[in-house]
Amino acid sequence: MLMILRKEKLYAKFSKCVFWLRVQFLGHVVNSSGISVDPSKVETVMKWSPPKTRKGFDVIWVIVDRLTKSAHFLPIRESYSSDKMAEIYYHSQTLEDMLRACIIDFGGSWDDYLPLADFSYNNSYHSSIGMPPYEMFYGRKCQTPVCWGEVGQ
Numbered sequence: 001m002l003m004i005l006r007k008e009k010l011y012a013k014f015s016k017c018v019f020w021l022r023v024q025f026l027g028h029v030v031n032s033s034g035i036s037v038d039p040s041k042v043e044t045v046m047k048w049s050p051p052k053t054r055k056g057f058d059v060i061w062v063i064v065d066r067l068t069k070s071a072h073f074l075p076i077r078e079s080y081s082s083d084k085m086a087e088i089y090y091h092s093q094t095l096e097d098m099l100r101a102c103i104i105d106f107g108g109s110w111d112d113y114l115p116l117a118d119f120s121y122n123n124s125y126h127s128s129i130g131m132p133p134y135e136m137f138y139g140r141k142c143q144t145p146v147c148w149g150e151v152g153q
Contacts, residue, residue, distance in 0.1 A: 061085065119144075 052058045057075035076085065102117045103110045122133045123142050134142045 061074040
């Protein structure tokens with residue numbers, strides 16, 4: 001990259017470049033077997049602590065839906081306990097109330113009705129995104145035959 005900058009007569013002031021100040025010591029070792037990096041210098045870089053955001057997050061938790069292959073990226077701290085991570089993932093009180101009602105109403109067969117609770121939740125308006133999750137994900141409103149008689153479609 002520096003060669004391209006030089007070729008185009010673009011010059012950088014390395015004293016102002018934070019990244020350059022941190023990695024300029026990573027010299028290459030040139031010998032008969034080729035070019036390599038000094039292992040002791042690589043070890044130094046590996047010991048650097050991970051960068052943190054302004055809010056103190058240092059890890060990205062990736063949750064992938066196996067069916068749709070959609071992914072959710074949640075910023076977390078490496079020090080979070082499993083309880084804290086569960087709290088982040090299951091933060092919706094509405095969803096919790098809906099599932100509780102499903103279990104109470106349907107007793108031992110609540111798992112048969114879980115798809116209906118899922119459908120209801122994903123097709124209800126969410127103020128955080130300004131639309132139902134279904135509409136956000138698929139880019140259109142859900143068209144189900146359940147209420148077509150009422151809507152007139």
